[in-house]
Amino acid sequence: MTDNEKINPPISIQTLKRLPLYLGYLKSLDKDEIKIISSPIIAKALNLNEVQVRKDLASIKSGGRPKTGYLLEKLIISLEEYLGYGNMNEAVLVGVGCLGCSLLKYNGFENYGMKILVGFDVDESVIGTEINGKRIFPISKLKDLCQRLHINIGIITVTGESAQEVCDLLLEAGIQAIWNFTSIQLNVPDGIIVQNENIASSLAVLSKHLKKKSKVRK
Numbered sequence: 204m205t206d207n208e209k210i211n212p213p214i215s216i217q218t219l220k221r222l223p224l225y226l227g228y229l230k231s232l233d234k235d236e237i238k239i240i241s242s243p244i245i246a247k248a249l250n251l252n253e254v255q256v257r258k259d260l261a262s263i264k265s266g267g268r269p270k271t272g273y274l275l276e277k278l279i280i281s282l283e284e285y286l287g288y289g290n291m292n293e294a295v296l297v298g299v300g301c302l303g304c305s306l307l308k309y310n311g312f313e314n315y316g317m318k319i320l321v322g323f324d325v326d327e328s329v330i331g332t333e334i335n336g337k338r339i340f341p342i343s344k345l346k347d348l349c350q351r352l353h354i355n356i357g358i359i360t361v362t363g364e365s366a367q368e369v370c371d372l373l374l375e376a377g378i379q380a381i382w383n384f385t386s387i388q389l390n391v392p393d394g395i396i397v398q399n400e401n402i403a404s405s406l407a408v409l410s411k412h413l414k415k416k417s418k419v420r421k
Contacts, residue, residue: 214259214262214263218258218259218262221251221255221259222259222263222282222285222286223286223315224249224251225245225249225256225259225260225282226279226282226283226286226288227314228245228248228249229245229275229278229279229282230279230314232275234275234276237275238274238275238276239271239272239273239274239275240272240273240275240278241271241272241273242256242257242260242272243256244272245260260273260278263281263282263285264277264278264281264282264285283316286315286316287316288314288315288316291313291316291317291318292316292317292318292355292356293317293318293319293320293352293354293355293356294317294318294319294320294354294355294356294357294358294382295319295320295321295322295323295345295348295349295354295356295357295358295378296319296321296322296323296357296358296360297322297323297324297342297345297357297358297359297360297361297369297372297373298323298324298359298360298361298362298365298369299322299323299324299326299329299334299339299360300360300361302360302384303322303324303358303360304334306319306358306360307319307322307334307335307337308334308335310335317356319337319358320337320352320354321337321338321339321340321348322334322337322338322339322340323339323340323341323342323344323345324339324341324342325341325342342369342372345372345373345376346372346375346376349373349376349377349378350376350377353377354376354377354378355377355378355379355380356378356379356380356381356382357370357373357376357378357380357381357382358381358382358384359373359381359382359383359384359385359389360384360385361385362385363385363386363387366383366385366387366389367387367389367390370383370389370390370391374391374392374395378395379394379395379396380395380396380397380398381395381396381397381398382398382400383397383398383399383400384400384402386401386402386403386404
């Protein structure tokens with residue numbers, strides 16, 4: 204166990220998912236006008252439980268004063284350091300369809316420590332073009348480019364039937380973390396990080412809550 208782990212023990216996935224919400228809100232504030240921020244204010248702004256916010260922040264930083272709060276700039280720095288946003292991670296994207304194009308056009312990832320460098324596809328009509336300044340290469344160039352640039356993150360936005368094949372190519376290219384936007388559960392070796400963004404599952408949860416709410420109203 205490292206010294207940092209002794210000071211800040213591992214936190215839950217739920218807490219980890221909330222930290223970017225806090226950071227985004229804090230960075231939206233006017234630092235010239237607001238120097239100190241408290242847990243109740245953050246909780247109210249994000250419609251969260253005050254006790255939960257205080258526990259979340261305590262898990263990554265000490266020094267908050269119950270009646271006064273946190274120094275805004277220091278809290279932002281602590282969140283960025285904990286989340287690793289100070290160290291820009293470079294990524295490649297495979298599958299330049301509608302979703303892939305949207306991700307390539309989105310400039311907000313760099314605020315969260317990730318930069319998509321290039322895209323890959325098999326469609327000759329998009330190969331050689333640029334989307335938001337990011338060049339699209341044939342999939343045959345994937346391994347060479349990833350290894351030369353020491354890329355660690357691969358984003359998969361292909362169709363489900365191609366997902367595992369693309370995953371295998373990324374692993375062969377030395378990718379250590381995969382952001383999977385397909386509904387397929389990828390087969391990867393131990394030690395490889397996979398974050399699944401299953402739109403169908405999210406929609407199912409949304410529909411279930413909506414159905415439950417409609418029953419209550421009736």
